[in-house]
Amino acid sequence: MPHRSLGVDYGLVRTGIAVTSGGYSPRPISILSSSSSPSSPSSSPDHRRANATVELSKSIVNLMISEMATEIVLGLPLHRDGTDSEQSELTRDFGRVLAMEVRRRRGRECRVVLYDERYTSREARSRMIAEAMARNDRIPTVHELRGCIDAYAACLILEQYYRDDGWANAEVLSLMDDSIEAISCDIEYAKYAEGAERERSRMMHERYKRVNARREMIDRDRASEGGMAMGDCRGGTRRRKKKKKKK
Structure with missing residues (x-):
């Protein structure tokens, strides 16, 4: 059975999820909310953010189980020169929580890796517009792109990861x-x-x-x-x- 990977484009508001089997034809499967629920206004912002992070990691592992994936490729947003950005530090923090949830429910055999996702969102936007033009469809608006670009970007993360032999040099998040x-x-x-x-x-x-x-x-x-x-x-x-x- 081909190796199945889940691609994750993490964001503070939305997180896009895609899946591939052996790197072939990555497809988007979900866009999850990354923001905290307003149901508990009395709690501190840090507490709500921590709860949202835990809930998001659980939802991603649920998809991992349903898709029978053995690996999560988490996109790491870096600066142009390859150095860490503020967003990349937040992504690393989320990745550690996600790695714990994977080990808690999937054991040691499954893993979470960080992979450079520079320019994937920009490329995803360009591809979606180009595909619409090729089909003679109406060019999607910024609002319409925002609703699906995260999952498309997750597909590009997987595409580049397999194309560039990412498993050989990706950063493994392990405990x-x-x-x-x-x-x-x-x-x-x-x-x-x-x-x-x-x-x-x-x-x-x-x-x-x-x-x-x-x-x-x-x-x-x-x-x-x-x-x-x-x-x-x-x-x-x-x-x-x-x-x-x-x-």
Whole structure:
């Protein structure tokens, strides 16, 4: 089975998500809200931002599980000269939270990597406009582009990552195995995996019961049809004998 990767274009307002199998034809799958919920105005802005970060990481891992991906490629916005920017530091902070959530629910086998995403948003905007012009469609407005450009940019992150052999030089976000965070994540993953295995066994048992019940129903129907056919044969024989006696 080809290696599946999830591309993430992280932003403070919206986060675009894309997926690819072995680098072929990356496709956008979702745009998630990165901002904090206004439902708890009494909490501090830092607390709301931290909660939003955790919720976003959970949503991304949910997509990772549903898409059966084993890797997340998180775009890292750098300056033109390749140095860190303010946004790249925020992305690194988010990446660490995301890496913990991945290890907590997917174990050590799955990973999160940071990959240079310079100019992907600009290129995504140019490509979307060019594609609209090639189809003779109306050129999308800035507002329309804003609604889908993040997921398109996530596709470009994956495209460039595989094109440039990014897995060979990408920055892997990993936890120290003997750290408190790593140990805590491993314990939670063991519990999560145990619960997932119990649920899998339960579903297999239910499926086995349904298959057996259907098989028994088919056997009863066949037996009933066989009995009716035998009864018809005997009835026909009796009727023929009665006709002979009348003669």
